[in-house]
Amino acid sequence: MTATIIDGNQLAEQKRSEIKKRVDELRQRGIEPGLTVVLVGNDPASTSYVRGKEKACKAVGIRSEVLRLPKETSEEELLNHVRRCNEDPRVDGILVQLPLPDHINEQRVINSINPDKDVDGFHPISVGNLVIGNPGFLPCTPYGIMEMFRAYDISLSGRHAVVIGRSNIVGKPISLLMQREHATVTMCHSRTKHLKAFTKQADIVVAAVGRPRFVTADFVSPGSVVIDVGINRVESGKLVGDVDFEEVKEIASYITPVPKGVGPMTIAMLLHNTVWSAERKAGIATGSGNGVLT
Numbered sequence: 431m432t433a434t435i436i437d438g439n440q441l442a443e444q445k446r447s448e449i450k451k452r453v454d455e456l457r458q459r460g461i462e463p464g465l466t467v468v469l470v471g472n473d474p475a476s477t478s479y480v481r482g483k484e485k486a487c488k489a490v491g492i493r494s495e496v497l498r499l500p501k502e503t504s505e506e507e508l509l510n511h512v513r514r515c516n517e518d519p520r521v522d523g524i525l526v527q528l529p530l531p532d533h534i535n536e537q538r539v540i541n542s543i544n545p546d547k548d549v550d551g552f553h554p555i556s557v558g559n560l561v562i563g564n565p566g567f568l569p570c571t572p573y574g575i576m577e578m579f580r581a582y583d584i585s586l587s588g589r590h591a592v593v594i595g596r597s598n599i600v601g602k603p604i605s606l607l608m609q610r611e612h613a614t615v616t617m618c619h620s621r622t623k624h625l626k627a628f629t630k631q632a633d634i635v636v637a638a639v640g641r642p643r644f645v646t647a648d649f650v651s652p653g654s655v656v657i658d659v660g661i662n663r664v665e666s667g668k669l670v671g672d673v674d675f676e677e678v679k680e681i682a683s684y685i686t687p688v689p690k691g692v693g694p695m696t697i698a699m700l701l702h703n704t705v706w707s708a709e710r711k712a713g714i715a716t717g718s719g720n721g722v723l724t
């Protein structure tokens with residue numbers, strides 16, 4: 431059996447057209463949703479992701495501004511920029527592109543973002559809301575994965591999901607979200623012994639390890655759903671995921687490719703969060719922003 435390939439590009443395009451309609455409605459009320467992205471330094475991957483965010487904002491009519499700061503920027507200077515954005519009424523969403531240079535304490539910067547503008551969903555208040563099941567911003571990559579499950583009618587209820595990786599951005603939130611949809615979740619990480627013994631039992635595998643083609647055919651069972659969060663540039667210059675796509679697609683029932691899988695959905699959900707923030711400020715938000723029933 432060859433897996434159905436989950437088309438992140440197509441789904442993101444669909445999302446963008448829904449979001450554009452919401453932006454048009456806001457504009458008709460005289461509201462222009464705005465996103466500020468802060469980029470410190472010139473890491474090529476981060477620079478390219480930020481360009482992707484600017485382009486996506488433009489496509490749907492969100493006003494975007496990128497603060498490009500030199501890599502020597504001090505933590506205090508960065509915090510001052512964030513404070514100015516917190517107070518700027520034109521800014522509905524603030525995103526500090528990660529990773530930050532080593533001399534800056536990432537968590538301190540995240541903590542300084544106004545939780546009402548935390549479109550990345552990384553602030554402790556957003557994390558707390560996710561844990562409790564309150565309405566709030568969800569981190570964009572896990573949110574995008576949940577939207578993929580929904581679009582492809584992949585039910586999580588009663589299924590065993592194994593997450594490889596325990597990062598704050600992906601591993602922890604995706605585990606909570608899948609649990610919220612009634613999956614039984616096992617979290618594995620770099621110190622997990624007998625990793626394959628876990629992944630072999632899984633109905634759903636989410637790979638967020640940061641190691642190129644780490645998940646090979648012998649990790650997965652026939653018919654499982656495999657979500658690849660990795661983005662690794664290998665020596666040949668090719669972009670590959672954490673999953674050996676060619677091998678695993680012959681065994682899985684559904685699989686996300688890299689590129690054009692989870693990545694484009696990350697940016698689409700950022701647009702959603704920004705528009706939801708503007709709608710909420712205007713008192714016209716429908717839903718909870720994160721799929722929680724209100």
Ligand SMILES: Nc1nc2c(c(=O)[nH]1)N[C@@H](CN(C=O)c1ccc(C(=O)N[C@@H](CCC(=O)O)C(=O)O)cc1)CN2
Nearest residue numbers: 479525526527528529550570689690691693694696697
């Ligand atoms: N503040 C944040 N920093 C980072 C986040 C985040 O959600 N918030 N996530 C990642 C990077 N990221 C977004 O910032 C991101 C990564 C990849 C893609 C994407 O569309 N990838 C394409 C391929 C792009 C390429 O050719 O290089 C794909 O997979 O098709 C979008 C966003 C870390 N930092």
